[in-house]
Amino acid sequence: MELRHLQHFVALAQEMHFSRAAERVSIVQSALSTSIAMLEEELGVRLFHRTTRQVRLTPAGEAFYEKAILTLSAARDARRSVASVRDLQSGSLVVGTVQTLPAFLDLPAILAAFHMAYPGIQVRLRQGNKLDMPAQLLAGELDLAITSMMDCPRRLQTRVLGDEPMVLVCAAGHEMARHKRIGFEALSRLDFVDFQPGWGTRPIIDSHWKDLAERRVVFEVSDLDTMLDLVRRGLGVAIVPRRNAAVADGSLAAVELIGAPIRWGMVLMHRKEEDAAVSAFLDLPGLEPATAQAT
Incomplete structure (x- = not known):
């Protein structure tokens, strides 16, 4: 069952007319008839009574109509939520750090700059043991981790900050x-x-x-x-x-x-499949990759 089948069903249920419903969803009438037939075959029931002069819902169609409306509404909400996160209007970002950070890394200023640029993103900060951070990143408990240099799994990306x-x-x-x-x-x-x-x-x-x-x-x-x-x-x-x-x-x-x-090295770690919020954080001033300093 595909969302387009539900869209076609809802259009016909509301228009009660094949040609008007087909025009509404921008397909030809024969394609609409095929889509409804496929949906009925999958459900194992007839959703419409059809005559040459009238189209109306069966009892099964009436019950399915309510669920189809809810499903399409949830799908629209899901698309809006994804678009909102993609456009950095909402969502969350969990940053893990070791307890002591070097003086050159002004993390409060960096977090403040991110919040000012993306106020809809909720930022959470967790201090902890650096040895736990790779596993927390892989498990999705952290989105980013700032810690001293260490070996990390291949699925993680690192940027040397110092x-x-x-x-x-x-x-x-x-x-x-x-x-x-x-x-x-x-x-x-x-x-x-x-x-x-x-x-x-x-x-x-x-x-x-x-x-x-x-x-x-x-x-x-x-x-x-x-x-x-x-x-x-x-x-x-x-x-x-x-x-x-x-x-x-x-x-x-x-x-x-x-x-x-x-x-000594300070690194920023994140999953390779970074999302929009992580990408935006990585672009902030103060987190540029470092070059090694000579002894």
Whole structure:
């Protein structure tokens, strides 16, 4: 059963005249007769009493007419809804992020710009563990995810938003502050402040350290500000993206890591079969693909 068969049926039920109904739906009278016959054959009942002078609904036709009207109305609503989403007049966009984002990515400003451009799209923001985000994207629970660099399934597309080396950061008065460069072998005796396992840049660092001497992590935190405050007070050192180590008050010192550099990347992930809202979000200023920064 096709929608056009229902349209033909409703037109005939309302006009009660084959030639007028055929003209209304822009087909020839013989095509209308064939369409009605196919519908009756599929339903296994006669929908119209036909005589040479009159066309009228059978009891089955009267019952079917009510359902046909509702079905065509629902189809029109569905088309309007799809068109509305396509034209970004309505719909939703769910964005997942890690808890700590880099300073160069002003996500509140980006979300505000999207809302101003597309006020009919409801935007929802979810913070969570980056390891969960690929599965949430594939399941449709997220439309986009902004997270640190990671491997992702083939069905997901990634855009690199930032790529730079990571450095050792310590308090300005720490013994490490007098070095401009340092190798990893000299770090095993230091106390570290880092994110909780699985959070932020921790997986990158742990992966790099697995073939090196054991690292002593004495403070585990969930946000960058707390990490840097603990480092600033001399309670440990940390490894962070280079731009996070730059502070105006001179309370922190950055030391270049040599031997086996660690790089950090921030990526935006989404399903390859992106919809109109995702495409519009990707076009916003502030989300341009990054070029790698040299060490």
